[in-house]
Structures are given as C-alpha cells and as structure tokens.
Amino acid sequence: MRWRLEEDMIRIHQVNFIINNICNLKCKYCYINTSNNYILNNNRILRDKIKKFIRVMKENQIKSILFTGGEPTLFPWLDDILKYSKKHGFNNILITNAFLDLTKILPYLDSVILSLDGSKSAHTLLRENVESYDRVIFNLNKISEYKKKGNNLECIINTVVTSSNLSLIESSYKELLSKEFFKNAVNKVKLSKVSNEGKVLEHQELLVPETYQKFIRDIADRLTELSNYKIIFETNLFYKEEFFINFPSSYNFIMPVWVDFTLNSIYVDKKDIIYEIDGFKRWDNKIFESFEKIYYKIIKNIEDKEIFDPYEIMNVS
Known part of the structure; x- marks a missing residue:
C-alpha cells in the first residue's frame, strides 16, 4: 500500500462533546437526529457527569474540548460547564446556530x-x-x-x-x-x-x-x-496530494474523537463504539485500531479521485 499509518502519528489533542440532542431549529440539511428529550437535557446528573469526564480528559492530556449537540446553548448549565472546563486549562470550542444570545459565555x-x-x-x-x-x-x-x-x-x-x-x-x-x-x-x-x-x-x-x-x-x-x-x-475538500502532504495534522481534523453523552459512548465512527463513558479512564489500542480502520477506508476509496471529501468517503462501506 502506498500510504501507511503509524501508531505514533496518532495524537489526540481534541475531543468533541455531544452534550444534548435537542435543537430549536429544523435545518433542511441536518444529518443529526434531534429529539425533544428535555428530561435528558435538563438532568443535573448529566451536568455532573460531563464535569467528571472533563477531569478524566485532563488526566489524558487533552488540550481542547469542542461542545456541540443538538444545540448546546439549550443545555441549562452550559456556562457552568464552560467555566469548569476553562478552570481546568482547556481550550473551549463551541458549535452553535447562534439563535440565543451568546454574550454571557464569550469570556x-x-x-x-x-x-x-x-x-x-x-x-x-x-x-x-x-x-x-x-x-x-x-x-x-x-x-x-x-x-x-x-x-x-x-x-x-x-x-x-x-x-x-x-x-x-x-x-x-x-x-x-x-x-x-x-x-x-x-x-x-x-x-x-x-x-x-x-x-x-x-x-x-x-x-x-x-x-x-x-x-x-x-x-x-x-x-x-x-x-x-x-x-x-x-x-x-482536499486534493489527494494536498491531503497527504498535510498528514497527520489533517488526519486528526477529519476523524475526531466523539464523546457522546446522549448515548454514553465514545467513538471515532458512530457505527463502531469504542468505549462507554462510564468507567472510562484512558486511551488504549482500541482507539488506534478505530483510527486505522477509517484511514484505510479512505485510502481504498480515493485512488481515482483528484478532489475528494473525506467525510463523504467515511460513509462508504
């Protein structure tokens, strides 16, 4: 095979937290199955669970946390969670539809x-x-x-x-x-x-x-x-050669680690759950194997493409 993935190329600097699955808009292109599960969204136990996992990510030397949903600004304790994450030294990233006023959480x-x-x-x-x-x-x-x-x-x-x-x-x-x-x-x-x-x-x-x-x-x-x-x-979109020249920095962007609190799961590919959040302590070979599986899936499907969309290719079986 022309391209090879080495284990020491994997550096997990960022994880993506899915903190709810409700939304206040109905975008025609949305790929996420949102719901009206306000019980889950307003659960204080979930807030405490997120805080606990922030501490676990600190122990795993993660530098950045991206918060998303659903629509994360609907989570009642988002400002509390962001303050807590910032207190523990993380770079906080938020994905939002910006329907609600963001002024309070900008700091x-x-x-x-x-x-x-x-x-x-x-x-x-x-x-x-x-x-x-x-x-x-x-x-x-x-x-x-x-x-x-x-x-x-x-x-x-x-x-x-x-x-x-x-x-x-x-x-x-x-x-x-x-x-x-x-x-x-x-x-x-x-x-x-x-x-x-x-x-x-x-x-x-x-x-x-x-x-x-x-x-x-x-x-x-x-x-x-x-x-x-x-x-x-x-x-x-990437030109094929451009993608590999930028490797592995582009690699981590394409295949982030998802921590899905709505499913109590950690995964790179949603079809391949790697860990449950409860009881998780540290990364091991399972995360590498999941990265490797998707990487070779991409390689297999781009040989005849000049320009390609890695997200689209990840959905190819």
Whole structure:
C-alpha cells in the first residue's frame, strides 16, 4: 500500500462533546437526529457527569474540548460547564446556530463556530425559523464588540453548501464582507458540502460532487482575496496530494474523537463504539485500531479521485 499509518502519528489533542440532542431549529440539511428529550437535557446528573469526564480528559492530556449537540446553548448549565472546563486549562470550542444570545459565555470560549448559510434569503430558505438570520447577525455584532475590547476569540462561520444556496454563496459573502462588524468578528469561513445523510434526503438538497468541487474551491479563493486575506475561506475538500502532504495534522481534523453523552459512548465512527463513558479512564489500542480502520477506508476509496471529501468517503462501506 502506498500510504501507511503509524501508531505514533496518532495524537489526540481534541475531543468533541455531544452534550444534548435537542435543537430549536429544523435545518433542511441536518444529518443529526434531534429529539425533544428535555428530561435528558435538563438532568443535573448529566451536568455532573460531563464535569467528571472533563477531569478524566485532563488526566489524558487533552488540550481542547469542542461542545456541540443538538444545540448546546439549550443545555441549562452550559456556562457552568464552560467555566469548569476553562478552570481546568482547556481550550473551549463551541458549535452553535447562534439563535440565543451568546454574550454571557464569550469570556469562556477560545473559539466559536456559528452557522450562517449566506444572505438572509439563502439562510432562511434552509430552515423554518425566519428570525434565525437576524439572531446570527446580532451575535456577530456582539462578537465584534467583544473583540474590539482586546479580547481574543476565534470566530468561524460554517456555511453548508446545498443545491438551494450554491449559486448564492459568492454574492452573499461579497455583501457580508462590506460590513465592518463582519470583518471585525470573523476569522474564517468554512464552506462545507452538505452531508449525504439525514434530512437532506427528504428535502432534496444534495449536490452532485462534480458540480460542487472545483466551483466551490474557486469561490473560496476569490473571497479570501476579496477580504485582503483577513478572512480565510476554505472548504472540506482536499486534493489527494494536498491531503497527504498535510498528514497527520489533517488526519486528526477529519476523524475526531466523539464523546457522546446522549448515548454514553465514545467513538471515532458512530457505527463502531469504542468505549462507554462510564468507567472510562484512558486511551488504549482500541482507539488506534478505530483510527486505522477509517484511514484505510479512505485510502481504498480515493485512488481515482483528484478532489475528494473525506467525510463523504467515511460513509462508504
């Protein structure tokens, strides 16, 4: 085999905490099965369990924790959890739809990833809540004000590119780049190809890979240049050689370790549960074997592809 994975290449610096599975929006492309399990979401035992696992991650020399859901801002003790994580020396990363006011928790974040799918019309088209766009803009203004005071916070916009908004992406961001608050707040925009699972199938938002690939990479380059390189626009696509040149740093990004408190499970691939959260103490060979399995799965499926989406390939059996 041309490419080889060595065990000493595996360095787990970040874990992703799924702290709930409820959401206040219904995005047409969502790949997550959200629910109305407010009993789980409001459970103090879960809060204490998350805190305990933060201590376990400290013992395992993890440096960063990404908090997601569902929608993590609906978790009643999110600010408490973030403070606790920060107290233990972690870099805190939050993925959110930014519907709720984030001002209170900004001091406990090192990075925040907000969902914004272009202009107001494009963004609203992909979700059922007409207020969502204005709420995101509100929070971007708050982040801009926060950073103007000298506070450090990385702000990343995640735009999911679907068949509905593909043609609107470039014009949407040209408009946003003319806004001072946007340029002050945002460090990076990630143009992510829509997933091929979940609600997207019902709403027919899928993209033909060939339609998306080079087109969206060209847009990313043009928008980065338009921002005078102040905001980096990137995609979740790799040229084959580029992927392996960046290996293994890109490797850890592609295959993060998920700590799913809604399922009491730890996994790299959701189809392959590695550990239960209860009783977990430290990483062992099982985590390496799971990384290796997915890695070879990727290798097997990219030999004839110039540009590829690793997330999509991970779903190939």
